[in-house]
Amino acid sequence: xxxxxxxxxxxxxxxxxxxxxxxxxxxxxxxxxxxxxxxxxxxxxxxxxxxxxxxxxxxxxxxxxxxxxxxxxxxxxxxxxxxxxxxxxxxxxxxxxxxxxxxxxxxxxxxxxxxxxxxxxxxxxxxxxxxxxxxxxxxxxxxxxxxxxxxxxxxxxxxxxxxxxxxx
Numbered sequence: 653x654x655x656x657x658x659x660x661x662x663x664x665x666x667x668x669x670x671x672x673x674x675x676x677x678x679x680x681x682x683x684x685x686x687x688x689x690x691x692x693x694x695x696x697x698x699x700x701x702x703x704x705x706x707x708x709x710x711x712x713x714x715x716x717x718x719x720x721x722x723x724x725x726x727x728x729x730x731x732x733x734x735x736x737x738x739x740x741x742x743x744x745x746x747x748x749x750x751x752x753x754x755x756x757x758x759x760x761x762x763x764x765x766x767x768x769x770x771x772x773x774x775x776x777x778x779x780x781x782x783x784x785x786x787x788x789x790x791x792x793x794x795x796x797x798x799x800x801x802x803x804x805x806x807x808x809x810x811x812x813x814x815x816x817x818x819x820x
Contacts, residue, residue, distance in 0.1 A: 659693060659694065659695060659696070659697055659708070659764065659766075659776045659778065659779050659780075660693035660695070660696050660697070660779075660780060661696070661697050661699065661705075661755060661758065661759070661779065661780055662696035662697060662698050662699070695708055695709060696708060696709065697713055697758065697779075698727075699755050700726060700727050703754060703755050704724065704726055704727070704752050704753060704754055704755070705724050705753040705754070705755060705757075705758050706724055706726060706727030706728050707724065707727060707728035707729065708766055710768060711766040711767060711768045711771070711774070712724075712728055712729065712731065712733065712734040712737075712766065712767045712768070713728070713753075713758075713764070713765075713766055714737065714764070714765050714766070714767060715753055715757060715758055715761040715763070715764050716761060716762050716763035716764070716765075716790060716792045716793065717757060717760070717761050717762055718762070719746070719747065719792070720746075720747045720748070720749070721737075721738075721741050721746055721747065721748040721749075721792065721796075722748070722749055722750075722751050722753055722757075723737070723738070723748075723749075723750055723751075723753075724750070724751075724752070724753050725750045725751050725752055725753075726752065731769070732769065732809070733767045733768055733769050733772070734767060736767075736800065736803070736809060737767050737773060737796060737800070738750070740796055740799045740800060740803070741796070743799075744795065744796075744799065746792060746795075746796075758779060759779060759780065759782065761779070761784070762784070762785075762790060763775065763784060763785060763789070763790030763791075763792055763793045764776045764779050764784060764793075765789075765793040765796070765797075767800075772797060772800045772801055772804070773793065773796045773797035773800045774797070775789030775790065775793035775794065775797060777789070
């Protein structure tokens, strides 16, 4: 994700809690994401039927408000990269929590970033029509991104892949 990544809060809702919701949610992601991309946004963020932020297609979402990092407590993958970001926050002394995130908090956030295994911490510069951080990654997002990739280079949580003949 580059520094001018633009996120749109999708108009479709993610229904969670049932098998139909899981399947329907992924379909909503695909249709909602396609619709949002065609409107000058790079990808979409989904909310549940109660108006709480869940995730994006293939990434966890984080908001920073008043120096505190939050990630949704519902409707999202509780994956390794999400956990790693929370661990980085703890090590750096940045307050972080898994909590309900109403859509309004996302819209009013000081910083927003996504996290994936392949992309690491990926700051966003826009949510909807709102420009964040002077159209640049905010200081907390930038610090988390730098630390994530430093940890990666240091080999933390990384297991080298060896050729099969080396294992036998």
